[in-house]
Amino acid sequence: MRIGLVVLALLAAFSAVPVALAGAGPDPAADIKAFQGHFRTELPAIPLAAYVNGPYNFPGSGRAQWKQITEFPPYSFAIDSGKVLFETKFPNGKTYTSCFSEGGIGIAGNYPMFDPKTGRVVTLGVAINRCRVANGLKKWPLTKGKMADLVAYMTVTSRGRPIDVVVPNDPRALAAYEAGKEYFYSRRGQLNFSCASCHVQAAGKRLRGNVLAPALGITASFPLYRSKWGSIGTLVRRFIGCNKKVGSVPDKPDSAAYRDLAYFLTAMSNGLPIAGPGSRP
Amino acid sequence: MAHQILIRAKVAAGSTTVEALVQHPMDSGFIKDKSGKLIPPHYIEVIEFTHNGRIVLTGFWGPAVSKNPFIKFSFKGGKSGDAIGVSWVDNHGETASATARIA
Numbered sequence: 150m151r152i153g154l155v156v157l158a159l160l161a162a163f164s165a166v167p168v169a170l171a172g173a174g175p176d177p178a179a180d181i182k183a184f185q186g187h188f189r190t191e192l193p194a195i196p197l198a199a200y201v202n203g204p205y206n207f208p209g210s211g212r213a214q215w216k217q218i219t220e221f222p223p224y225s226f227a228i229d230s231g232k233v234l235f236e237t238k239f240p241n242g243k244t245y246t247s248c249f250s251e252g253g254i255g256i257a258g259n260y261p262m263f264d265p266k267t268g269r270v271v272t273l274g275v276a277i278n279r280c281r282v283a284n285g286l287k288k289w290p291l292t293k294g295k296m297a298d299l300v301a302y303m304t305v306t307s308r309g310r311p312i313d314v315v316v317p318n319d320p321r322a323l324a325a326y327e328a329g330k331e332y333f334y335s336r337r338g339q340l341n342f343s344c345a346s347c348h349v350q351a352a353g354k355r356l357r358g359n360v361l362a363p364a365l366g367i368t369a370s371f372p373l374y375r376s377k378w379g380s381i382g383t384l385v386r387r388f389i390g391c392n393k394k395v396g397s398v399p400d401k402p403d404s405a406a407y408r409d410l411a412y413f414l415t416a417m418s419n420g421l422p423i424a425g426p427g428s429r430p
Numbered sequence: 431m432a433h434q435i436l437i438r439a440k441v442a443a444g445s446t447t448v449e450a451l452v453q454h455p456m457d458s459g460f461i462k463d464k465s466g467k468l469i470p471p472h473y474i475e476v477i478e479f480t481h482n483g484r485i486v487l488t489g490f491w492g493p494a495v496s497k498n499p500f501i502k503f504s505f506k507g508g509k510s511g512d513a514i515g516v517s518w519v520d521n522h523g524e525t526a527s528a529t530a531r532i533a
Contacts, residue, residue: 221449221500225436379497 175323177316177416180330184417188365192353200366201424207353210360215428224301224374224426227381231302234295239284245299248280257300257307258423261314261412268321270329270408273300274383278403291402292386297372300383304372304425312369312423314416325405329413332406333364339396344410359430368415370427381426384411433526439514440533446508448479448487450516450528451500458493477501477518481508491518508532 188200195206204210235245235253246252250259260273271279274296278288289296316326333344344364347356352363371384378386385402388410392399400406436451452474459471471493479487486505508514510532517527 221436221438221451223451223498223500225451226434226453226498229434 175316175327175330177323177326181417181419185365185420187349188352188363192363197420198422200363200418201369201421201427203362203367203370203427203429204353204360206363207360209355211430218428222374222426223376223428224372224381227298227301227372227374227426228305230295231298231300231305234299235302239286241284243284245277245280248276248283253303254306255310257304257425258310258312259314261408261415263315263317263319263322263325263412265317265319265322268319269405270322270325270412272384272408272411273303274385275403275408291383292389293378293380293382297381297383297386301372301381301426304423307423308425309422311420312415312418314412314419316412316416325409326413326416328405329409329411332410333413337395337397338392340394342395344391344414362429364414364417366418366421366424368411368418369421369424370429372426374426374428376428376430433524435516435518435526435528437514437516437528437530438533439508439530441508441510445504445506446481446512446514446532447502447504448514449500449502450479451498452477452516452518453498454518454520456493456495456497456499460493472520472522474499474518474520477516479503480513480515481505482512483515 185197188195189197192206199206205212205215238244249256257273260276261270262276263269264271272291274291277296277299278291281288316322336343336346347361348364348367351361354361368384371387372381373387374381385407388407389399389402434453437448438450439446439448441447454474455472456474457469457472459468461469463469473493473495474491477489477491478485487503489501491499512532513529514532515527515529517525519525
């Protein structure tokens with residue numbers, strides 16, 4: 150398969166780790182090692198945990214400005230409103246704590262999670278919507294607004310804890326993982342860019358005025374307050390933006406494609422600390 | 431909740447630095463909503479900072495100031511424990527205020 154070959158060629162180019170995943174089917178553990186190894190070899194000056202700060206590891210990214218912003222972060226209001234949403238009771242008297250392990254505190258690093266019941270990948274946003282539907286409420290849009298606020302609060306309670314996305318040995322989970330990986334390395338759109346074109350091959354280089362964040366640790370700072378948006382948004386909102394920027398038609402926010410992509414991409418950062426919510430230009 | 435002000439003040443080398451994040455939509459009156467209707471102007475007109483009740487800064491703001499503005503300034507004097515106050519009035523006549531102690 151052509152895409153498979155591209156993936157292989159890319160991975161082979163990235164690191165000295167032997168390409169063991171070729172014949173034997175998906176091997177997430179080896180992929181993670183190769184993926185993180187690539188960045189460690191290419192950009193050895195950056196400590197592993199610092200990858201969560203994305204572009205700010207590179208010169209010309211306005212690191213000093215960002216440090217100042219972080220002292221009084223623009224996402225403060227979102228966290229506050231997320232806390233209120235989290236603690237507000239549903240009409241049936243329950244709260245979001247009833248839907249999550251550990252009462253929903255400090256668990257953002259476990260998402261996206263494979264759900265063996267439905268055989269699908271569940272992101273934190275999707276899990277929140279499931280919780281809402283189970284308690285007789287309407288779904289929220291997954292990209293911004295109240296959803297982003299609530300995700301921001303649940304993420305801030307997980308800050309510093311390691312990302313721990315599990316890909317169980319279930320053919321459906323492995324298929325989802327593989328689909329996400331294929332999405333990540335497939336070229337698309339008028340510009341014919343893959344996610345990896347910018348965030349692996351050109352990580353740390355400039356795209357016009359912006360420094361491209363390395364794919365490693367890129368999900369750790371979501372949800373993000375982007376100055377461009379003037380508000381906080383989730384990972385899916387960024388996926389949609391990236392797809393539009395390369396001239397391709399974005400998928401639906403709760404599509405399997407985006408869930409699988411989030412699954413693969415977050416798993417690649419396993420072990421890195423959660424740093425969200427973050428702020429970016 | 432809707433009109434929160436986060437405020438923080440620090441004293442160093444005889445001068446106090448005040449930082450505040452002011453929650454306000456700051457609608458300019460030139461933006462349209464999804465249905466194409468203009469969102470009416472709604473912005474802070476006057477913002478005032480006080481130190482122990484004495485005004486240290488007055489800002490005459492308008493529609494050009496961004497949503498949820500951040501403001502930082504410093505003044506001479508002030509000591510740890512002094513009261514810093516902030517209040518604003520917008521073009522709808524709504525007001526909000528907050529106080530903090532210098533750290």
